[in-house]
Amino acid sequence: VFGNLIDRYLHSGYELAKEIATMDIVARFSRGNTAAQNGHLLDDPEIDAMRRKNAKAMKRLAKVSKQRAHVA
Amino acid sequence: VAFEEFKDTLAAIAEEWNAAERDIKLGEQVNRKVVFPAIKELRYAGRRLADAMVVIVNGGTDEQIHDLLVDARFNCHCARHDVIDAATLKMAIDLDLMLEKLGHEAALFAFPKFPDLYKNIQDAQALIAAAREKRENRQEIYAEIEATKFGDLVDMFNGLKASEPLMKRIATKTKSQRYIAYALAGSSIVLSLILWTFS
Numbered sequence: 001v002f003g004n005l006i007d008r009y010l011h012s013g014y015e016l017a018k019e020i021a022t023m024d025i026v027a028r029f030s031r032g033n034t035a036a037q038n039g040h041l042l043d044d045p046e047i048d049a050m051r052r053k054n055a056k057a058m059k060r061l062a063k064v065s066k067q068r069a070h071v072a
Numbered sequence: 073v074a075f076e077e078f079k080d081t082l083a084a085i086a087e088e089w090n091a092a093e094r095d096i097k098l099g100e101q102v103n104r105k106v107v108f109p110a111i112k113e114l115r116y117a118g119r120r121l122a123d124a125m126v127v128i129v130n131g132g133t134d135e136q137i138h139d140l141l142v143d144a145r146f147n148c149h150c151a152r153h154d155v156i157d158a159a160t161l162k163m164a165i166d167l168d169l170m171l172e173k174l175g176h177e178a179a180l181f182a183f184p185k186f187p188d189l190y191k192n193i194q195d196a197q198a199l200i201a202a203a204r205e206k207r208e209n210r211q212e213i214y215a216e217i218e219a220t221k222f223g224d225l226v227d228m229f230n231g232l233k234a235s236e237p238l239m240k241r242i243a244t245k246t247k248s249q250r251y252i253a254y255a256l257a258g259s260s261i262v263l264s265l266i267l268w269t270f271s
Contacts, residue, residue: 021165029109029158044258
């Protein structure tokens with residue numbers, strides 16, 4: 001138990017860094033997807049709204065992951 | 073509407089879709105979240121196909137149908153590229169984080185093939201970078217990565233993940249020893265200062 005606690009304490013930064021990297025990758029590639037639609041289906045205001053919504057969702061996800069990593 | 077005209081395009085979409093799903097399954101083994109962008113692309117492809125069906129039912133022009141089908145195919149291409157890019161990047165970052173946070177010794181001891189995996193990922197990233205520059209050869213380059221590298225990389229990465237607990241344990245031991253050494257050195261200095269002050 002003591003060993004596991006030490007592991008968690010010493011490697012919490014490592015786990016958090018991996019989770020943040022995952023979120024960054026998802027955000028980076030997801031953003032590009034709206035451009036693939038090329039305005040054909042969504043008009044500009046709709047794409048902007050979608051982008052804002054995605055950005056908000058990503059921030060929320062990052063926050064949840066951070067909290068989860070902290071609890072773990 | 074002459075459906076024969078779209079037979080090849082539809083077959084190509086089915087082929088691309090299958091390839092994208094295969095890549096997504098591999099990508100999921102790296103990390104379940106990094107395949108989200110690719111799944112989104114397939115969702116867009118599905119939407120384009122639904123739109124094409126609506127145009128067919130409503131008696132739209134061949135050009136309208138063709139454009140929508142080409143869009144769907146393009147989305148399948150994007151899904152394949154996204155999952156390869158995202159999974160390769162995730163593997164590269166995880167390897168760097170292992171070296172940075174757990175240390176070279178722990179990584180090498182727990183997973184002796186670490187340098188090979190590192191090199192293979194760098195090679196794959198170099199190919200991806202080349203694909204971005206050479207738009208005309210992009211499809212061929214990604215097909216090469218899929219055929220020769222991606223599956224092997226994921227297999228090796230799975231082996232690495234299996235070694236991660238051992239890697240962490242070694243890193244803990246190394247860090248603990250270092251902290252104990254710092255603590256002993258600090259205590260010795262403080263003790264020496266106290267003795268020197270009162271001598």
